[in-house]
Amino acid sequence: MNKLELETLVSAGETSNIEFKEFLNEETHLNSRRMENLSCQMKHRILAGNGKALYVIGVTDAGSMKGLARGEFDETVSVLKNIAMTIDADVTQVEEYKVDGGLVGLVSVENNVKPGEHLLIGTAGHVDHGKSTLVGALVTGTTDDGAGRTRIYLDVLPHEIARGLSADLSYAVYGIKGSDIIHLKNPLNKRESASVVEQSDKIISFVDTVGHEPWLRTTIRGIVGQKLDYGLLVVAADDGITHITKEHLGILLAMDLPVIIAITKIDLATPEQLKRTEAGIHSTLRLVGKVPYRVKSPEDIDTILGKVPEGMIVPILHTSSVTREGYDILEYLLFKLPKRNLTSEKPFEMYIDRIYTVDSVGVVVSGTIKQGIVEQNDPVYLGPMEDGSFKKVRVQSIEMHHYRVNKAIAGDIVGIAIKGMKAPDIARGMVISEKEPKVVQEFEAEIAILNHPTRIGIGYEPVIHMETICEAVKIVGLDRKYMMAGERGKARIRFKFRPYVVEPGQKFIFREGKSKGIGRVIAV
Incomplete structure (x- = not known):
């Protein structure tokens, strides 16, 4: 100034x-x-x-x-x-x-208050199965009116409100102090959200994804790019498992996320519908090697808790946002769930998801910290640019759900105000990091073809989703002539337009039309 x-x-x-x-x-x-x-x-x-x-x-x-x-x-x-x-x-x-x-x-x-333990939970499920309504009712502690009153806190774009359909990722904060829940009167109030971060011993950030099929790319971005601890899959009792439910479950499992299933709208379903929905969930989970467990009381959670973070047991809860049936059990589960992603000892690194320009603050980049610790005034690298280079910038301030903090750690969703670059020069998929990382145009990966009408070979060009990267790639090498649905193999993959930061062990999803596959980086 x-x-x-x-x-x-x-x-x-x-x-x-x-x-x-x-x-x-x-x-x-x-x-x-x-x-x-x-x-x-x-x-x-x-x-x-x-x-x-x-x-x-x-x-x-x-x-x-x-x-x-x-x-x-x-x-x-x-x-x-x-x-x-x-x-x-x-x-x-x-x-x-x-x-x-x-x-x-x-x-x-x-x-100088240090935020408490921070869990990230991503919601997924078919359109109109009640994801946003469930989260809205959770964070406000209120009942829904049956027409999505609590959803309004997450669907904030005009066309989302008009159509009742989420079209972009939404975020909500849920706080626990001692054994008490800190409910929000108005989750859209920035000051109120900030006060939850300040007061809570445990913070849960909900990443609410999109259930409408045309926006599957946005859902993948929310699950793949946000370093989630758990996935909360929502299934409407009166509709049951759909192809989108299975697709979202597949994405959660591809990222090795433990899954919790909330059967919603039980107040609308007949006993036969509820029984059919639950049977469909059980058979689907068993097909992918998971053990379904119907949770009827907090004591059931104590029984299975140690197996939930491992992902083997999938808790299934019956809920209604209108009567709040099952919410006490869900809240107890959230209270007991431990943090999974703890990588604070590594150098700071965060993949950028969104870029803003804020009055009186300047350029802000947001995302989930992948590893390490970042503090105010830290010098960091941002990039890569199209030529693979990085720019040196400085962390001016850090906010978590609109609350300013002096530092943040791995697993925190944050907005970081930076000095040294303009917003148009920054893109989703770039990283902000303590050390200047290596960039690659090509990498080697183990891949599995989940769905394809024929076969793929060298020259195949899908879109890859890795961290917050969403980019067209080309397969330039295979360990065989062709691969078909259900097959696994090794491939050499090349970004078509620009280099990115890619590291061994990172998981990804690739798509082209209705064709889908998953993979893991093994060498760069």
Whole structure:
């Protein structure tokens, strides 16, 4: 911020997270009663700023820049640091400007609260089976009206609301403090979502995918690119297993995700429909080597919990968003589920999913941290560009569900404000990382053809989904002449248009029309 911007800020008057102070001295403002008031005031400003408060010092209550002598300036900053310590916050930045009367400062104070354990759960299932309604009812703690009232918190685009169909990934936060659930009155309120992150011992981020078949690509992006811990597959009791249900289940299993199944709309189904739906789920799970387990009470969860993260046992719950039947069991399961993806010891790396330009913040990239830890002011690499190069940028700030944090770890969904690049130069599928990674145009993989009407060979050109990468590729090598549906083999795969960061062990899905396959990178 330059002096002109500071003057504009002062002339604009007080906003929610900005506090103006002329001078704070240790003798007056650090006595117990005065300090308690100032601590409450600072906490209020930090909450209003979703984790960050700004103090403008050397400015009178009337808004004129009086300025401070050097000693007064340093003493005021020292008092702010002492106040911040009492509420587990830090003074993270001090900017000073010369005015006619002395020094005016802009002091940033940020919450030092460390977010709790963070689980990522992706919802999947056929269109109109109640994915968004289930998540909306969970995070608000309310009942649905049978017409999707709770869904409105996740379907926010005009055409989504008009048609009642999700068309893009949606995110919702669910918080647990002790054994209590922190419900949201309005999940669309950014400040309320931020307060959940601040208060919770355990945070669950729901990645709500799309059930409409034309948007299968978006669903794959949500499951493949978000480093999920678990998949929550939704099946409507009155409709049962569909081809989309099976497709989504296949994607979850291809990513080695433990699956939980919620049978929804049990208030609408007849006993015969419910029995038929449950039988279809059991037979489908057994075909793919999974053990279905009907959960009827919290005690059942305690019995099978150790096997759920391994993915062998699939809990099946009966739910209704209208009566909230089964929600107590589902909430208990969420309370007990452990975090699975723990790779914080590796260098920081995150595949970029979305790119924004935010007023007063600048360029923001969002995604799920794949590995490592990132902190505010860290220098990082961003790329690759089309020529395979990387740009050096700096982390300006980090937010988790609109709450500003000083650092984030593997498995956190975050937005990272960066300095050093423009939004049009950044694309989905790029990475932001602590160390400059290697890029590849070609890689070797083990692949399996799940569905194809004939056979594939060298020259086959599907679209690959790996992390947040969605790109046309070409098979340039096979360990045999042709491959057909049901066969496995090794292939050499080449990105058609640009290089990407690809690492051994990464799983992927490839598609071309109704043809589908899965794979795992074995060498780059």
